Amino acid sequence: MTEIQAMLSIKDLRTTVGSRKVLDGLSLQVSAGEVHAIMGPNGSGKSTLAFTLAGRPGYDVTGGSVSYCGEDLLSLEPEARAQRGLFLGFQYPVEIPGVNNVYLLKAALNAARKQRGLPEVDALEFLMLVREKMKIMQMDESFLSRGVNEGFSGGEKKRNEILQMLVLEPSLAVLDEADSGLDIDALKVVANGVNALRAPDRAIVLVTHYQRLLDYIKPDRVHVLACGKIIRSGGPELARELEARGYDWLLIEAA
Amino acid sequence: MTENAQLHDLVGRGYQHGFVTDIESETLPPGLDENVVRTISRIKREPMFLTEWRLQAFRHWLSLREPTWAHVRAEPIDYQSISYYSAPKVKTDGPKSLDEVDPRLLETYEKLGVPLHERARLAGVAVDAVFDSVSVATTFKDRLEKAGVIFCSFSDAVQKHPELLEQYLGSVVPLTDNFYACLNSAVFSDGSFVYIPKGVRCPMELSTYFRINAAKTGQFERTLIVADQGSHVSYLEGCTAPMRDENQLHAAVVELVAMDDAEIKYSTVQNWYPGDENGVGGIYNFVTKRGECRGRNSRISWTQVETGSAITWKYPGCVLRGENSVGEFYSVALANHCQQADTGTKMIHIGANTRSTIVSKGISAGRGQNTYRGLVKILSTAQGARNFTQCDSLLMGDRCGAHTFPYVEVKNPTAIVEHEASTSRISEDQLFYCLQRGISEEDAVNMIVNGFCKSVFKELPMEFAVEAQNLLAVSLEGAVG
């Protein structure tokens, strides 16, 4: 049997933010078709991992490697990573006043299409696509004409992130706390959206603090990030164990 | 990477209208005295009253000093080294139709994206093109004449409608108004004249395209627009100049008069040569623009997109005399590299229930200095007057500056004056958000800046809004570093 290369392969990753070493030898493999959950205490570096993968300026990689679909991810500019199908759902989506939501979305889609040598999307086709995805996210059409996240409530911003993901159809979606700040119904809607993206050729990495989200989106693997690395990995039962016991026992074991 | 470094990478396409047209012109030797003023007036075969008016202005100008209150630093101007009249050489008196216009001039305007051939105008915009000191062509004359609209060069108006000029010229901006307006009154060479008769909705957008070509000349054009009772007109002005490493003076005067129920919408896309990255060369744009809402329920709306010029010094204002009249000012001003912009508006409320709205968006980048200076004056007669002012600044990089000087004088206790102001930066968060969606840095910056300017751009006529966005994109190239 030949070894199949994982879609995302992180080896011994070290990231410094400001003067702080946040990731310190993190390794993780995610294969196409899988959903992985990453949990861990506040400040342990979950968002740092997401930003490092997306190439955010200021997140300096001091060691290790990341391969994505066979390419050296770390050598690519952030926009090139996005164009190759890496999507980051932000923990705190930013507002961009005056920039039309649908305009940004169309520019994003066209950037990815251009990278693949496809022509710009037809305006009508695009609108139909967006409408269809908005139905899944139960979003009102008025969101299309509003500024990007401008005046959106916390929950609306999170829905908007998932809407963008559904339109862009990324190969790898890293969703940083897609569930925080959502009411019970919205949580189901967001989970539905994420499940709609699941496919054999796609992978999803969910950063979350709670089991609830994982009740709706069944992960294949669950990892605990602490002390700058993955200190424990397991199946869905690990999340339930964490819910019951917290992190202390793991941290003590790791130390 | 810092925000600066991130934004720095934008490639420089630079100023795109910087070419010189090789054309023979008749230019007065540099220098200014009564004789020059008389000569200009004679070349233009002007009636006595106008010659006298010019001379009066010139004599008054001699007693004035350049204003120093603006937040700009300028090289002193030697008014004796400027030529006050330059015109492309023509055998006859002036082109009667487009066929008589020098093809090289037509080519120039094609290059600038202003095709003068009427057939080529899909949008149905009538254009008056001013090349250095003279108007070279006015398109769509026939259709406008049928509607009773007068749209012609100032020189033509002097010949054909002297009575209208005598009635309205200087009635909004008196020749004593300020140093540059006074100078303009003495030496203005050409410009546009518009008269919309009672009850007429002008059937198309009117537009003037100004082009400075000759070196060492100043451009002093004059625009006068009169909208009679119940009429309506939308007017657009565009400007470009070649790249030269000396500063050139542009001191224009624009006067608008709106009678009862009339409406004038005046839009400017100003893209004079801004000078190079180190501040060498560029146009000194010292302009006086004022509209008077003379009649009841009249409305004057200024929209300006100021991306060019080394120094911009202009405050398009409205004198709200008529009851219920409305004045509006929407402005986007960009100061990149070493550009300096000191711009804003004056809203003078005289009549009862007059209203004014001011929306100013200032963008500073490079070492640019952007100043908003605005006056809202409510006289004791202006019962129930209202003003709303919103003044936002966007900074790109840390070597530029944004300044705000709002002056408010309220003499009537029933007036309501509101002022909102903000200063912000393109945040790293916004930029990264766009990058993460696959959008290039350059596109992201443009998107964010355009978003910032949205409430002004939506006031522009459609086809010019697109042009303004593109212009902003070009002007922001290499914005920060």
Ligand SMILES: Nc1ncnc2c1ncn2[C@@H]1O[C@H](COP(=O)(O)OP(=O)(O)OP(=O)(O)O)[C@@H](O)[C@H]1O
């Ligand atoms: N610019 C910075 N300078 C110094 N430390 C930083 C900087 N940015 C982040 N950190 C630190 O890095 C650590 C990891 O932050 P990160 O946001 O990745 O945590 P997280 O696991 O996502 O936490 P949470 O669950 O609260 O979202 C934190 O201790 C944080 O304070």
Ligand SMILES: [Mg+2]
């Ligand atoms: Mg986080």
